[in-house]
Amino acid sequence: MAPSIRQSSNIFLAIVGFLLSSIILCDAAPLTSRIQSRSYSNNTLSSNTTTPTGPLSAGSSPITTGIPSSQPLATIFPDYTSQYNARNGAVDFHTTRGLVSRSPTNGGADITTLVTFAVDSRYSSNMCQLVFDLEDSSSSASGSLKAQLFTSLAPATADTETWPSGNLRDQPLGSIDIVAGGRATWEKGSGPGATADGLIPCSTIAGKIYGGEIVPQGDSLAVSWPAGQDGIKIIVW
Incomplete structure (x- = not known):
């Protein structure tokens, strides 16, 4: 139908x-x-995106040996760089350049560099690495290319013409082999205050004013760098 x-x-x-x-x-x-x-x-x-990270948490285990493979959290240059004259004890405070020099003809007027660091307390659970670079185009190095690093009892705070202020040298950190155009290497076993790579726990200096001194080694040395741009610095891992 x-x-x-x-x-x-x-x-x-x-x-x-x-x-x-x-x-x-x-x-x-x-x-x-x-x-x-x-x-x-x-x-x-x-x-997949890398984001900035803070310091290690209280329950984390800090790195204790070897250079970390992660990216550094911060690079800290000295707040103040000063030059010290070993012959008369004078301090030229807050200079624009670091200078470490020695010459057999300078009559004992070796020049060392005094530096003052301030490491934020938030890095107290991290590792700090003391390094010395000569990468700026205005930096230079000649002579023995060897230097010693020391802590200071108190960092420089003003110009002085003689002692008793002077450099107030304290504990040895070790010796470095300076590399023109690159990063200095630490001599193994050269001092109790730093490993061969310059690594120390940030907890020893975080939240404090940290003073140090760079001293020439050998009969002749001349090293110069722009303060706050090259030379000595602290890398936070």
């Missing part, structure tokens, strides 16, 4: 409804897929 006009109309509407539903579903699927894809991309970016 042939379908009635009403039946034909209902069949036609059902077919149209099915087709419209299919079209809506097809359009909706790509939209859902794009949202998921965007969310995935954000998660991937977040997991």
